[in-house]
Amino acid sequence: MSVTTDTLAIHGGEPAVTRPLNHYKGAAQVGEAEKAAVLEVLTAQSLFRYYGPNLLEKTAAFETAIAAHLGVPFAAACSSGTAALRMGLIALGVGAGDEVIVPATTFIASVNAVVTQGAVPIFAEVDEYLCLDPAAIEPLLTERTRAIMPVHLNGVAVDMEPLMAIARRHGVAVLEDTAQACGSAYHGTKLGTIGDVGAFSFQLEKNITSGDGGLVVTHDEELYKRAVKYSDQGGQFPIQAAVCVTSWAVRRISARTCG
Ligand SMILES: Cc1ncc(COP(=O)(O)O)c(C=O)c1O
Structure with missing residues (x-):
């Protein structure tokens, strides 16, 4: 509702x-x-987002609807919140040896996403809401710091205004882990849309759920394209043209197989 x-x-x-x-x-x-x-979806056998016998394009419709709800131009659905964090890190160019500032209190997935990239999590103190304390960030910045990952725990917003000011002053990207806070806002702006990239989870315990699932949002078209390409084998389906070509190819292959 x-x-x-x-x-x-x-x-x-x-x-x-x-x-x-x-x-x-x-x-x-x-x-x-x-x-x-x-x-x-089951009746139409529309079980895959890009092609199928009776394509309903439910995932694309969800992306459009949630992008409008959050107030961002770009949203890419994916398989989990952890996948969304990894897509975000890759889009931001975080790789081996880079440092990412994370809160000392969070679910382990936030940190695991950083480690999986070969990057180094740098733990920052949290405030009385158990959220990353912006005052703890500056002493931790080094020339290797590539991103800051505020985690909005239990629907509570990280104090994003001072955090963004620090990030912009030092030219460091911000990836908001919004897994636990879909729908929450900070001074009227939806969480996940304040930093460079927002990552959401739709796992069973989250505010909205599909059992498992995730979402990446951003205002930046290049970051969106990089995230989407990573999510699906280098971007075999990211644009409509590719979808048309692929559907056509699939129809040809099925026709051939059926003789
Ligand atoms: C703060 C936080 N980040 C990331 C995740 C990972 O999401 P998922 O379980 O969908 O991979 C969770 C999920 O519990 C979470 O609570």
Whole structure:
């Protein structure tokens, strides 16, 4: 459902969620609309985003809708929040020997994504909300610092204004780990859209869920293209033209196979 006010329910605003919540936040909201949407995909056999017998393009529709909701021009869905973090790091050019500043308190996936790139996580102190403390960043910067990864834990925003000021002053990229905070905002701006790249998770326990799943968002077309290319074998399907050519090729191959 959608709410029409930014006033929190605890302050008298319209509740965004009316059914009881449990630990499995997104899953707890699964209802008839979700069941119908899944059945529609199964019935059409539209199980892959780029081609298939009756392509419904649900993933593309989701990307368009969530990009509009978040207020960004570019959104790329992927298989998990961890994949989204890796796509973000690669898009930003983070590689072996680079340093990435991460909060000392987070889920291990934030750090693992950095390590998987061969980069070095540099742990920064957290504030009273358990979020990366901007005041802890500057002493940790070196000539090898390539990115800062604020993690918005439990829907709570990192104090992004001073963090972005430091990042811009030192020419360091910002990758927001928004896995736990899809829909939260910082002074009216949706989290994940303030830094250079935002990474989201749709794993079972997240605010919205597809069981597993992830998303990369950015305002920067080049970063988007780099992330998408990495997510699918160098970009075999990233543009519509490629999709058309591939669908055509698949039809030709099926025709040949069927004789
Ligand atoms: C802060 C944080 N970052 C990253 C991830 C990784 O997301 P996923 O489990 O979808 O790979 C999670 C998931 O629990 C998370 O909580």
